[in-house]
Amino acid sequence: xxxTKPLILITNDDGIFAKGLKELVRAVKDLGEIVVVxxxxxxxxxxxxxxxxxxLWYRPSKIDEEIRAFKCSGxxxxxxxxxxxxxxxxxxxxxxxxINHGSNSSINILYSGTMGAAMExxxxxxxxxxFSLLNFAPxxxxxxxxxxxxxxxxKVLAMDKTFQKSIxxxxxxxxxxxxxxxxxxxxxxxxxEWKEFFDERYHPSNRRPYYWLTGDYYNYEPQEExxxxxxxxxxxxxxxxxxxxxxxxxxxxxxxx
Amino acid sequence: xxxTKPLILITNDDGIFAKGLKELVRAVKDLGEIVVVxxxxxxxxxxxxxxxxxxLWYRPSKIDEEIRAFKCSGxxxxxxxxxxxxxxxxxxxxxxxxINHGSNSSINILYSGTMGAAMExxxxxxxxxxFSLLNFAPxxxxxxxxxxxxxxxxKVLAMDKTFQKSIxxxxxxxxxxxxxxxxxxxxxxxxxEWKEFFDERYHPSNRRPYYWLTGDYYNYEPQEExxxxxxxxxxxxxxxxxxxxxxxxxxxxxxxx
Numbered sequence: 001x002x003x004t005k006p007l008i009l010i011t012n013d014d015g016i017f018a019k020g021l022k023e024l025v026r027a028v029k030d031l032g033e034i035v036v037v038x039x040x041x042x043x044x045x046x047x048x049x050x051x052x053x054x055x056l057w058y059r060p061s062k063i064d065e066e067i068r069a070f071k072c073s074g075x076x077x078x079x080x081x082x083x084x085x086x087x088x089x090x091x092x093x094x095x096x097x098x099i100n101h102g103s104n105s106s107i108n109i110l111y112s113g114t115m116g117a118a119m120e121x122x123x124x125x126x127x128x129x130x131f132s133l134l135n136f137a138p139x140x141x142x143x144x145x146x147x148x149x150x151x152x153x154x155k156v157l158a159m160d161k162t163f164q165k166s167i168x169x170x171x172x173x174x175x176x177x178x179x180x181x182x183x184x185x186x187x188x189x190x191x192x193e194w195k196e197f198f199d200e201r202y203h204p205s206n207r208r209p210y211y212w213l214t215g216d217y218y219n220y221e222p223q224e225e226x227x228x229x230x231x232x233x234x235x236x237x238x239x240x241x242x243x244x245x246x247x248x249x250x251x252x253x254x255x256x257x
Numbered sequence: 258x259x260x261t262k263p264l265i266l267i268t269n270d271d272g273i274f275a276k277g278l279k280e281l282v283r284a285v286k287d288l289g290e291i292v293v294v295x296x297x298x299x300x301x302x303x304x305x306x307x308x309x310x311x312x313l314w315y316r317p318s319k320i321d322e323e324i325r326a327f328k329c330s331g332x333x334x335x336x337x338x339x340x341x342x343x344x345x346x347x348x349x350x351x352x353x354x355x356i357n358h359g360s361n362s363s364i365n366i367l368y369s370g371t372m373g374a375a376m377e378x379x380x381x382x383x384x385x386x387x388f389s390l391l392n393f394a395p396x397x398x399x400x401x402x403x404x405x406x407x408x409x410x411x412k413v414l415a416m417d418k419t420f421q422k423s424i425x426x427x428x429x430x431x432x433x434x435x436x437x438x439x440x441x442x443x444x445x446x447x448x449x450e451w452k453e454f455f456d457e458r459y460h461p462s463n464r465r466p467y468y469w470l471t472g473d474y475y476n477y478e479p480q481e482e483x484x485x486x487x488x489x490x491x492x493x494x495x496x497x498x499x500x501x502x503x504x505x506x507x508x509x510x511x512x513x514x
Contacts, residue, residue, distance in 0.1 A: 044309050047303075048304040048368060049370075050302045050470060051302065052301050056468045057465065057468065081453045082453075082455060082468065082470075085455055110305045110376065110503070116304070123367075152514060166505075168505070188502070194380075195342075196339075196342040201312070210314045211343065213308060213339075239514060241508035241509050242505055245445070245448070257443065
């Protein structure tokens with residue numbers, strides 16, 4: 001009897017036509033049966049948001065002749081929900097999200113649609129991994145990222161099934177050649193802050209101001225070797241194990257109301 | 258010399274015209290100088306998402322004759338960013354978000370625009386509190402919720418300034434009369450899951466299907482008295498201290514890659 005291949009559900013937040021998604025599919029297609037359910041348009045910065053005020057739709061799309069792929073009108077987290085409860089006829093063994101164009105280290109995980117999708121998978125006890133490359137260019141070279149995406153996916157698929165259910169990983173990959181990566185480092189999320197700058201412009205007709213959100217990131221702990229920012233700056237692939245429990249347990253003990 | 262009143266920034270995710278926002282303003286207006294920067298439309302389910310693909314705008318609006326108020330085209334987290342870096346000329350002493358129409362207990366915190374705004378405040382080291390009432394009706398009675406919002410706000414304003422900087426609270430309030438509330442309980446986030454149901458309908462012209470996201474919530478630990486779900490079911494106001502650090506520290510120790 002032939003063993004059933006693991007079912008791997010893939011999504012992203014840059015949209016189904018992004019290079020990073022195609023490269024992720026290419027990197028892992030030998031590891032299982034792949035189904036893609038990805039947003040029909042870019043969904044960067046959408047975090048874990050879901051669509052409640054509008055209906056959703058999904059339609060067949062094309063990534064590669066051999067892969068079942070669907071584009072969906074919603075956010076990355078919507079894509080996971082509609083995939084699990086509507087598109088797929090069995091529960092996936094693994095969810096992959098990415099490869100994102102740009103970093104999702106430090107507090108960027110909170111804004112990340114890539115990680116919103118992975119965390120949605122984790123809420124349903126499906127091992128989930130978000131991959132991000134530290135380069136925003138649409139035509140980035142994904143050679144290194146694809147190599148590590150495959151390696152980490154293989155390692156997670158080989159894990160004990162019970163342990164696997166707790167796996168939710170935020171993987172960030174430096175934009176280096178493979179030979180200039182020092183290895184994989186398991187990290188915590190760096191503490192940092194975006195100091196925002198609102199770029200003011202004026203509407204051509206009514207002359208009213210509008211603003212583009214931009215900003216500069218400040219790392220509060222650049223020397224801490226257990227953080228993702230340190231790992232990335234020092235040539236490692238950072239892997240942050242992620243929880244969906246937002247409780248501050250330390251504060252639970254200290255707070256009196 | 259007159260002491261400067263604390264500056265309290267208020268937002269929500271139901272939009273600037275929601276009753277819950279007006280009731281929150283009313284409940285706390287004696288406690289400081291209030292400025293409202295809230296979404297111009299409903300933003301439920303937007304989580305911590307931010308607007309990167311479109312510019313933002315904000316305009317004066319009206320809540321109450323005595324209150325400076327602005328409506329903003331973005332998400333709740335955008336409202337906090339634009340308030341902190343564009344609208345306000347000093348850093349607020351406190352950020353309040355809500356009062357949300359509907360619960361944000363358990364995993365709903367991840368989808369919550371109300372809590373996205375509070376967590377955005379916490380990233381900038383400003384004590385931040387999200388309030389939610391366990392009733393979705395637009396004309397809900399906010400008497401109990403307002404009472405507890407005021408009480409908790411007063412207690413947080415009275416805390417030591419250094420300790421305050423770590424305050425990010427997810428407050429949920431049962432829809433009971435004040436005399437039927439047993440008190441305030443500090444809680445952790447319940448583990449649970451939404452089993453989704455996609456309500457399928459058909460476009461009137463092209464007959465293609467579309468789907469409304471609905472679902473049923475399952476509480477995995479209904480007996481655990483330290484959880485927010487237990488507290489709410491048993492007549493307490495639940496207060497979850499929240500962290501923006503998504504690292505799973507237990508998994509950090511166990512994971513080998």
